[in-house]
Amino acid sequence: MTRHQITRVRHETRRRSLTVDAIERLTPRMLRLGFASPELHDFVSASADDHIKLFVPSSDGPLVMRDFTPRSFDTASGRLVIDFALHEAGPAIQWAKAARIGDTLEIGGPRGSKVVPDDFDWYLLIGDETALPAIGRRVEELRAGVTAITAILVTGSDEAQSFQTAAAWTGFWAIRNETDEEAVVLRRVLDDIELPAGEGFVWIAAEAATARAVRSYIVDERGHPRERVMAGGYWVLGKADAHEKLDD
Numbered sequence: 001m002t003r004h005q006i007t008r009v010r011h012e013t014r015r016r017s018l019t020v021d022a023i024e025r026l027t028p029r030m031l032r033l034g035f036a037s038p039e040l041h042d043f044v045s046a047s048a049d050d051h052i053k054l055f056v057p058s059s060d061g062p063l064v065m066r067d068f069t070p071r072s073f074d075t076a077s078g079r080l081v082i083d084f085a086l087h088e089a090g091p092a093i094q095w096a097k098a099a100r101i102g103d104t105l106e107i108g109g110p111r112g113s114k115v116v117p118d119d120f121d122w123y124l125l126i127g128d129e130t131a132l133p134a135i136g137r138r139v140e141e142l143r144a145g146v147t148a149i150t151a152i153l154v155t156g157s158d159e160a161q162s163f164q165t166a167a168a169w170t171g172f173w174a175i176r177n178e179t180d181e182e183a184v185v186l187r188r189v190l191d192d193i194e195l196p197a198g199e200g201f202v203w204i205a206a207e208a209a210t211a212r213a214v215r216s217y218i219v220d221e222r223g224h225p226r227e228r229v230m231a232g233g234y235w236v237l238g239k240a241d242a243h244e245k246l247d248d
Contacts, residue, residue, distance in 0.1 A: 006115065006230075007115045008115070009112060011046075011110055013110070014108065015108050016043070016106065017037060017106050019104050020101055020105070022081075023100075023101065027158060027160075027161065028159065029085060029086045029129060029159055030086065032082070033099055034081050035079065035082070035105065036077075036078055037080075038078050039078075040075060040080055041078060043080065049203070050070055052108065052109040052110050053067060053107060054066050054067075054092050059091065064091055066090065066091065068092065069082070069083070070137075072140075083132065083136075084097075085130050085133075118143050120201040120228075122149070122196040123147070123201050124151070125138060125202075126151045126205075126218075127205040128206040128234075131234060135150055139163045142165060142167035144167065147196050149171075151173075152171070152172070153210075154174070154176070172192075173189075183210045183213035183214055190217065190218075190222075195224065199228070203229075204231040205231070205234045206234060207233065208236045209236075211233050212231070212233070
């Protein structure tokens with residue numbers, strides 16, 4: 001098999017009904033909900049940045065769909081964990097903040113996975129709070145000893161998280177301020193990161209304009225091969241429930 005080959009996998013999708021069985025405030029702006037259901041016995045999520053659809057009530061009643069990352073799951077025990085970044089509250093965030101043990105939720109998906117192999121020499125994962133669930137899952141799933149570097153934009157030092165991983169992980173936290181664009185804040189941190197030798201993979205997810213600017217910096221200024229960069233706009237400034245695919 002060719003090394004570093006990114007593959008796409010399609011999954012059979014259906015709705016599943018889950019019950020909240022755990023609630024944890026990880027940081028002031030990150031809420032973790034645990035779910036249980038026998039319907040999770042055949043749940044599949046092949047990539048750390050997969051998305052599932054959450055069906056939640058809108059402000060005027062009808063259900064709406066919102067995308068979230070499966071932070072972790074265990075088919076044997078029938079459990080799924082989802083982390084909610086508590087940004088400007090849309091219907092999914094409102095539902096999560098009000099959730100109590102025993103509440104139910106329907107999910108669908110993931111429809112497919114874009115699987116990045118765990119055979120690169122190193123990984124650099126860049127994002128903001130909306131990308132933290134995917135970044136945390138990726139770091140925790142990497143093979144023992146591989147170099148993993150994360151650069152994550154947050155509102156304050158109290159938003160830093162730790163990950164239990166066998167990888168050789170180093171985390172950098174970029175703190176927002178009131179004057180600089182988010183891409184500029186991230187770039188200052190990235191300027192101080194020396195990319196390791198060997199063949200590496202860079203993953204970026206944040207607000208669309210920020211992710212685009214950071215990808216340009218990584219490719220055009222740091223000279224990293226474009227085919228070894230994956231970037232996505234997890235949200236778009238000023239647009240509700242919007243995201244952009246930035247890969248070529």
